[in-house]
Amino acid sequence: MKTIYNWIFTAVIALITTTAFSQGTVTGTVVDASLGEPLPGANVMVRGSSSGTSTDFDGNFTLDVSQDSGTIMVSYIGFIAKEVSYTLSGGTANIGTVSLQPDAEELEGVVVVGSGVIDLARDRQTPIAVSTVKAEEIALKSGNQEFPEILKSTPSIYTSKGGGGFGDSRMQTRGFDQSNTAFLINGQPINGMEDGRMYWSNWQGVMDVANAVQVQRGLGSSKLAISSVGGTINIVTKTIDSKEGGFLQTMVGNDNYLKTTGYYSTGLSEKGWSFSTLLGHWQGDGYNHHMEGNGQTYFISAGYVPNDKHSFNFLITGAPQRHNQRNRYTLATLLEKGAKYNDQWGYLNGEIVNTSGNYYHKPIANLNWDWNISDRAELSTVLYASWGRGGSIGLRNYGSQREDNFDLTGQYNYNRSITPNADGLIVGERRADDRRADILRSSVNEHSWYGVVSNFNYEINDVFSFNVGFDGRSYHGEHYRRVVDFLGLDGWDDDTNNEQLGSDYVVTESYSVNPWKATFHDTPRDQRIAYDNPEDIRYFGGFGQFEYATEKLSAFVQGAVSTQSNQRFDYFNYVEGNEKSEKVTNTGFNVKAGVNYNINNQHNVFVNAGHYSRQPYQDNMFLNFRNDVNPLLTNEKITGFEAGYGFRSSVFAANVNVYQTTWDDRVVSGSLSTGEGFYQFQGVKQVHQGIEVDFTARPAQGLQFKGFTSIGQWEYDGNASQTVYDDNQNVVAEGDPLYLDGVKVGDGAQFTIGVGGQYEFLRGLSVDANYLHYDNLYAGFLPTDAEFSTPDNRGSVKLPSYGLLDAGLTFDWKVKDNHNLVLRFNMNNVLDETYIAESLTNRHVEEGVETYKGISVENQVYFGFGRTWNFSIRYKF
Known part of the structure; x- marks a missing residue:
């Protein structure tokens, strides 16, 4: 009986409390801004009290409040919390739809x-x-x-x-x-x-x-x-941050990887100014043997928003770096010596020196201006510039490398080079058996690039708009070689025929491969070896788009026309005054159109199509590494078609896309697998088609799944012709047929499936994992492979399928308002899968040849990385 009285007493007190303090109700709906659909289970609280509730399956909520006005706080794990004011009218208030953004610096x-x-x-x-x-x-x-x-x-x-x-x-x-x-x-x-x-x-x-x-x-x-x-x-x-903040981060990883980064932004001041900067440094030994690298990152941004009409932002960013590289190896070599094998290093004066590498510094700068001319008209313009300085590092000698270039351990034998170089400057009769000296050289690629893109947009009414604009670019590139290290010589007689300097000129200057120093190098033409061919490219295009958009239907039609001029200069193969090629000018265009229809709040369908007539690249425009214009020069023709379906619900979103892209009159060029020559294919046609499916699911608060699958059929259509050059740019073979019809396009898996999940099992503590499976991966091919020189070729070599599991653990601790300490651990390829990521050659299995997982060990391949890891600490403020 006493228990019953206690229940009644408690109920009465609760009723009195509710009557005394509850003044009305607030209703609303909480949605995911990125998906546009409800968020079930979101927390809804009255600021300054313990009164709260959560949203239902459709994102709706009803909250009792004790004040006529106040502030509602809406939050959901993984999203940015939001505050919304309310005022009761007749005891109720509806604050409408509250859109939460994913919790990111976005x-x-x-x-x-x-x-x-x-x-x-x-x-x-x-x-x-x-x-x-x-x-x-x-x-x-x-x-x-x-x-x-x-x-x-x-x-x-x-x-x-x-x-x-x-x-x-x-x-x-x-x-x-x-x-x-x-x-x-x-x-x-x-x-x-x-x-x-x-x-x-x-x-x-x-x-x-x-x-x-x-x-x-x-x-x-x-x-x-x-x-x-x-x-x-x-x-x-990042451009103009709306509020002050930043972060400090340090990261360590496998193979002595270390990275430190700091970022700070002043936020937007009352006078409309904002400044931000990021500085970073990284270094590591590299996953493969002696693949060391290091570099820096800088980013500086200054923004100015004087009023609602104008906003400006200037930024400059760059990432100077230097890293070692390695050669291409057959599968047989890697199976014998290990997947991490690298022979491109040796000891010089007691220090490890790599004979192959890359160094570069490419700062870019741009100035953005947005002008809101009126409620319906706006103009956006970006002026930009880029200055690239650097190149690749490698050996140069008078003849092909001999076995004595490498010591008994398989590493490069610098002593072999230093000994004959010790006599100093090498001149005189050029006999390959006497001239065994080597130097380290860099193949330099420098450029200065300036451009502007501007776009004017006008809203005709609430559903129609159009925009027009232009895109202009001016590019000057320099390509040549210079000496990095004479390896004991006083100078270098390159033994190449230079029409302007003769065949016996000697270079005496060496140049650092420090990317900061390389930024300011100026190499005279009499210090350039092997080749010296600058280029000028000018491009100007105009574009326009007409768009229609309602809640149900949206569509666009757009087009662009461009003209591009290319000119090559050659200071090696031509006498003074004849360095310039003719200026080659080509016109290109594109047209695209698409329609999207929202069937209802959950379903939409779309379709688009387009056609490009694209000017050929500079590298495909001139033949034989001379100023000879390719007589078969023609624009590449690309035609694409795509259709898709989308579904959105409160806990699930998915997309299905189908596509077909036809690419005709393509020209392909590159380096031979031996590293001692180049190739060019002409008249190549490809047809790529496939289907893509992806989904996102949030079945419960703090739990999310993602997945996708891609099924492609990428093949060559018809045959082509080929031209092959040696390392000195001499034609070795020309006009030979290349039988490609029906051959699978290589270097990318044509079937991929992936699934991943993330779960926050404690506040701020979450775990995630992602698994990817790859199949229908085919080898690339080069003229040296010979398989495609006859009509009865056996097509592309299919590489073994493989799967990769990545996982991570995150702890995000809120130290105080707007201050978070984030600890993150990543492990990639958790299962330490051994797999071939790509094959540079297409050699089929022959009788008596060893195989590995069904492919010939004579193929040159790249293995993917095994298990790797990194751990970072980031303090955000």
Whole structure:
């Protein structure tokens, strides 16, 4: 009986308390801003009290409040908390939809400038296949990996570490290599203008300053007439931070990796100024033997927002670095000597010196100006410049390397070189059996690049808008070789025929491979060896787009026209006054269109199509490494089609995309697998088609799953012809047929499946894992492989499939308001899988030849890395 009285007493007190303090109710809906759909289980509290509730399955909530007005705090693990004011009217208030942003240093927390030229796709509106990696994921999972590897869980992206040197990673998008994927930083094109290539050693610091990276697969939505055959990668960096803050981080990893980084931003002052800077240093021994590297990162940004009409931002960033590299080895050699084998080093004066490497410094600067002309009109402009200085390091001698170039341990024998070099300057009769001297040289690639991109956007009404703009670029490149170390000589008689300096001129100056010093080197023409061929490239394009957008339907039509002029200069093969080639001018264009339809709040479908007529690259324009213009010169023709379906719910989102890209009249050039020559293919046609599926699920608070699968069919269509050159740029073979019809495109897995999850099992403590499986990976091929010289070739060699498991652990401790200490541990390839990431040759199994997992050991391959790890401590304030 006493217990019953206690229950009644408690109920009465509760009723009195509720009546006395509850004045009304507040209702609303909480959604994920990135998905646009409800967040079930979000916490909703009245600030300054313990009164609270959580959202239901549809993101709705009803909260009792005791005051006529106040502030509601809405939070969800992994998202930025938000405060919303309320005022009761008739005892109720509806605060509407509260959109929470993922908890990251990302675009929504930054005043973005150059927004008119940064073509970011919008979910459920832009009709393209797109994936976005945000700042928090980049900061946590990148570790001591390189930029391409943070995208490896993106559909149709394949990454490889190449030879394993710092910065030597590469990626493919839908089977197309980096030279045919467009990379942009804040709207600034950064692919090499002469060949479209990307060298990630130049961009070691890009992950430190990135707010987000968006992958637009296929022709994308960029308005520029750029080479987005496989896709467009938009890298959006920090610009003007809206509030003061920064971070300090130190990281250690396998093979003595050490990285230290600091970032600080003043935030936007009352007078509209903002300043930020990032400085960093990294170093490591490298995963493979004697692949040491080190470098720095700097980023300086100054922003000014004088009023609501204008915003300006100037930034300069760079990542000077030097790293060792290694040779290409057959599978047989790596099985005998180990997957980490490297013979490109030896002892010189008691110190280890590597005979192969890379050094470079490529600062870029840009000035962004956004002008909000009116409520309907805006103009965005970016002026940019880039100055690249550096090159690759290697040996140079008078004849081919002999066995005595290497000692009994297999390392380079510097004593062999120093001994004949000890007599000083080598001159006289050129007899290969007498002239065994070596030097270290660098193959220099310098450039000065200036450009401007401007875009005017006008909203005709609430549904129609158009924009027009232009893209101009001026590029000057220098290509030559110079001496790094004479190895005991007083000078070097290069034994090459220089039409302007003769065949007996001697160089006496050596140049440092310190990337900071190389930035300011000026090498006279009489100190250049082997070749000396600068180039000038001028590009100007105009573009326009018409867009229609309603809640249900959005569509765009866009086009661009460009003209490009190329001119080559050659100070070796031509007498003074005849150095210039003719100026070659080509016109290109593109047209693209797409439509997206939102069936309802959960379902949408889209379709897009486009055609490019793209000017050939400089490297494919001139024959025989001379000023001879390629008579078969023609624009490359790219046609793409894509369709997709998207689904969004409160706990699940998914996308399905199908695509086909045809690439005709392609020219391909590169280095031979022997490292002693070059090749060029002409008339190549490829057809890439496939299907992509990806999903995200949040079944419970703190638990998230992601996954994807990519199924591709990438093949050559028809045959081509080939020209082969030796290392001195002499033609070895010309016009030979190359039988490619039906051959699989190599260097990227055509089937990939990945699944990952993240679980926060205690507040601030979470674990994540990601598994990727690769199959239908084929070898690349070169003219030396011979398999494609006859009609009955056996096609591409299929490499063994493999799977990789990565995992991580994060502890995020809130020290105080806006101050967090984040501890992160990453382990990549947890199971220590041994796998071949790529094969540089395409040699099929022959009778009597040893095999490894079904492929011939005569193939030159790159093994992927085994188990690696890193641990970082970051203090954010």
